[in-house]
Amino acid sequence: MTLTDLTVRKVVVATMYGKERAFGPVLAKRLGWDLVVPDGFDTDALGTFTGEVPRSGTIEETAIAKARLGAAETGLSLAIASEGAYGPHPHFPFLGAGLEIAVLLDTHTGRVIREHILDERPVYDHITYGSQTELDSFLDRIRFPQQTVILRNQGKTDKIFKGIQDRDSLGTALIALSKSSAGETILIQTDMPAHLNPRRMESLGLLAEKLADRLTCKCPACDAAGFGLTDTRKGLRCAGCGHPTRLAVGEIWSCTVCSHLSHQPRRDGLAEADPGQCERCNP
Ligand SMILES: [Zn+2]
Ligand SMILES: [Zn+2]
Known part of the structure; x- marks a missing residue:
């Protein structure tokens, strides 16, 4: 992918969850791109957050697979896809964190440009149903109903209520779950698909900016687009004893x-x- 390849106008964004709303405006402004969303695109076949379809491979492999599907569906040669993984923070396991990655695939050359962002304050949370007071404070904390919720019995995916965005539906789901499996714990979680999770959509906007930064940076040696940070060098020296530490001393930028x-x-x-x-x- 050279800088001239980036002057194409139409690029497919392989998403079924409105991620074009995060990527579209940024990439239009920064690169003049017009993002195209394939009709009836089903990325859930490649894995869901709620586990009905387990993901196989890393999130990067999943994102590349999505991008490839999007390119095949539309016949466009450049495809963007993104994928998120939410779980314990890598350094502070008692906190949640979200890793969002984006890939740009050039199907002509097979080249992939990657970018990522770590959200250290994601809206990624859950409670087990105890009292109305606990439920209310949870809903306030996650900013329900802009942020929607999922309800199900803990450890089960057979009866699952997703995208709940009003109190009435929440009440109906609670009653249905307690009737269908008396005594089982009811789990209430934040919905994670981007169109139901405003915080994720914000992170994706920042990720789009980072991707645009990388795409507009060209390799000083060969002029290819996408020169940027790929690794860090460890060994920042200690101010006390001069011994190298595990902290990074600098960044390594490279060309793909x-x-x-x-x-x-x-x-x-x-x-x-x-x-x-x-x-x-x-x-
Ligand atoms: Zn180069
Ligand atoms: Zn020291």
Whole structure:
């Protein structure tokens, strides 16, 4: 994919959940792209958040598979797809975090440009039904009904109410679940598909900006589009003892066409690690 390839106008965004609302305006403004959504596109066949269809492969593989489907469906050569994974924060497991990745696939060359974003304050939450007071405080916290909920019996997917966005439907679902399986715990969770989760849609807008940053950055060696951060170099020295720590000393930017690399400093300008982060000073 060269910079001239990016002057195409129509690019498919392989989504059935309104993600074009997050990507469309950003990529139109930054790259002049007109995003096309395939009609009747079914990405749930590649896995769902609620587990009826398990995902196979990594989220990146799933995103690339979606992009390939979108390209096949529309006959366009450039396809964007994104995929999210929500779970415990990688460093603070008691907090939730969301990883959103986006890929741009060029079906002519098979080349893939990737970008990602980590949301450390996602709306990704659940409670088990106890009292109305607990339920009310949960609903306030997640900003129901802009954020919708799922109800089901814990550990089961046979009877599941998704996209609940008003109190009446919530009440009906609670009654139905308690009748159908007396004594079982009822789980109330935030819906995670992007069109039902406003916070995810916001994250996807930021991800679209990051993807545009990467796509508009060209490789200094071969001029290909998509030059950017691919790795970090560890070993920032401790301010106390000078020993290298696990913190990054800088970024590695690379090209996915010619393998050109460049070393960049840390964005925050940090030159030494706090001794609290050092294995020697603070074992
Ligand atoms: Zn030290
Ligand atoms: Zn290059």
